[in-house]
Amino acid sequence: MSATVKPIRGMNDLLPPESAHWQQVEDRVREVLQDYGYREIRVPVVERTELFRRSIGEVTDIVEKEMYTFEDRSGDSLTLRPEATAGIVRAGISNGLIHNQRHRLWCKGPMFRYERPQKGRYRQFHQIDVEALGFAGPDIDAEMILMSARLWHKLGLDGLKLELNSLGTPAAREVYREKLVAYFSRHLDVLDDDSRRRLQSNPLRILDSKNPAMADIVADAPVITDHLDDESRIHFEGLCAMLDTAGITYRVNPRLVRGLDYYSKTVFEWLTDQLGAQGAVCSGGRYDLLVEQLGGSPTPAIGWALGVERLVALLRATGFPFADPIPDVYMVLVGDRAERAGLPLAEKLRDSIPRLRLEVNCGGGSFKAQFRRADRSGAGLAIVIGDEEAEQRRAGLKPLRGREEQVDVAWDEIASHIGKLMDSNRTAARQGDRPD
Numbered sequence: 235m236s237a238t239v240k241p242i243r244g245m246n247d248l249l250p251p252e253s254a255h256w257q258q259v260e261d262r263v264r265e266v267l268q269d270y271g272y273r274e275i276r277v278p279v280v281e282r283t284e285l286f287r288r289s290i291g292e293v294t295d296i297v298e299k300e301m302y303t304f305e306d307r308s309g310d311s312l313t314l315r316p317e318a319t320a321g322i323v324r325a326g327i328s329n330g331l332i333h334n335q336r337h338r339l340w341c342k343g344p345m346f347r348y349e350r351p352q353k354g355r356y357r358q359f360h361q362i363d364v365e366a367l368g369f370a371g372p373d374i375d376a377e378m379i380l381m382s383a384r385l386w387h388k389l390g391l392d393g394l395k396l397e398l399n400s401l402g403t404p405a406a407r408e409v410y411r412e413k414l415v416a417y418f419s420r421h422l423d424v425l426d427d428d429s430r431r432r433l434q435s436n437p438l439r440i441l442d443s444k445n446p447a448m449a450d451i452v453a454d455a456p457v458i459t460d461h462l463d464d465e466s467r468i469h470f471e472g473l474c475a476m477l478d479t480a481g482i483t484y485r486v487n488p489r490l491v492r493g494l495d496y497y498s499k500t501v502f503e504w505l506t507d508q509l510g511a512q513g514a515v516c517s518g519g520r521y522d523l524l525v526e527q528l529g530g531s532p533t534p535a536i537g538w539a540l541g542v543e544r545l546v547a548l549l550r551a552t553g554f555p556f557a558d559p560i561p562d563v564y565m566v567l568v569g570d571r572a573e574r575a576g577l578p579l580a581e582k583l584r585d586s587i588p589r590l591r592l593e594v595n596c597g598g599g600s601f602k603a604q605f606r607r608a609d610r611s612g613a614g615l616a617i618v619i620g621d622e623e624a625e626q627r628r629a630g631l632k633p634l635r636g637r638e639e640q641v642d643v644a645w646d647e648i649a650s651h652i653g654k655l656m657d658s659n660r661t662a663a664r665q666g667d668r669p670d
Contacts, residue, residue: 291495
């Protein structure tokens with residue numbers, strides 16, 4: 235016997251019924267985004283490596299350690315996307331969506347980073363990514379945050395905490411950078427190897443260090459909010475005023491810098507204490523210089539991304555009423571004549587009843603065996619047809635979850651009976667669901 239092929243570590247299969255749970259979450263996210271005028275864009279999973287080196291930054295953990303990069307047969311260096319923003323910006327430039335235009339866009343799909351797999355952090359992970367291109371003012375920043383807050387409400391999530399910061403304009407950040415270099419240079423003996431290497435090239439990354447031995451030094455470092463220029467300060471104050479007016483609670487965290495080099499001005503994160511170390515559920519910020527940096531016209535922009543794995547785990551931890559995808563009706567067919575007639579009848583019923591979930595028994599079996607399958611399917615009703623019923627064009631309708639008796643009806647009456655039953659069941663389900 236040949237050895238089985240094992241899955242790749244950190245790249246997980248998504249099986250039913252969990253795949254249906256993801257669909258429920260994605261459907262609600264899509265509804266919220268459409269309500270705000272955001273349209274879906276789909277971009278490739280593979281891009282040229284230079285796209286991520288130029289956007290994310292050469293001196294970042296993602297580019298230095300985590301990207302899946304390879305040469306294709308033409309010798310081009312390609313990379314599985316570690317995040318979505320760079321690809322969306324590239325698509326905007328490539329397809330003429332940037333110059334003097336505004337776009338609200340979103341996408342979803344897998345991202346790839348070579349990390350140490352742990353709960354909530356995988357090598358293939360999935361994100362929903364939202365971007366607004368061509369908007370300069372703090373109003374779009376506020377809309378982005380309000381939209382994510384509406385999503386939490388739509389999902390019935392309480393307790394997420396919002397943290398904000400401003401990274402300033404490049405000019406303000408350059409002044410701040412010099413102060414950081416001077417500060418950390420006085421503490422070289424405490425810095426780890428990564429931090430020493432980044433001291434001159436990207437000292438802001440030191441603030442993102444998770445090394446506990448450096449915690450006190452990082453905590454005492456200068457904060458960027460003390461060194462904002464007028465443009466950055468006015469923008470950030472405008473955002474905070476809008477959030478205050480809208481009743482959004484937040485905390486300004488001057489240590490929030492995010493892990494990507496393209497951010498400027500506003501950055502933010504929604505955090506939870508329900509998932510252990512992986513507390514960030516949704517993160518984002520402005521990247522006003524990225525479009526120009528990648529060869530497009532100067533274009534202000536902002537975006538956020540949420541991790542689907544973490545969001546589903548959080549919903550499960552807080553008791554979200556996930557519904558398993560069970561059929562409404564199971565069709566029992568016993569006998570050659572019944573089997574030949576069953577599939578065309580099932581198609582007519584699907585035509586007649588919107589959103590009917592009808593599972594037809596395939597593979598034969600006795601009445602007893604098929605009723606076992608019907609019961610395991612979770613359906614509430616069985617359509618029962620044998621050869622005699624097929625000849626008479628009649629069927630038995632047998633409730634599987636209550637004490638009602640089986641009734642005998644003509645085929646032309648089946649749709650009416652099932653429609654009434656489904657309306658009753660769906661009304662009960664809506665009453666038991668969380669309110670929007």
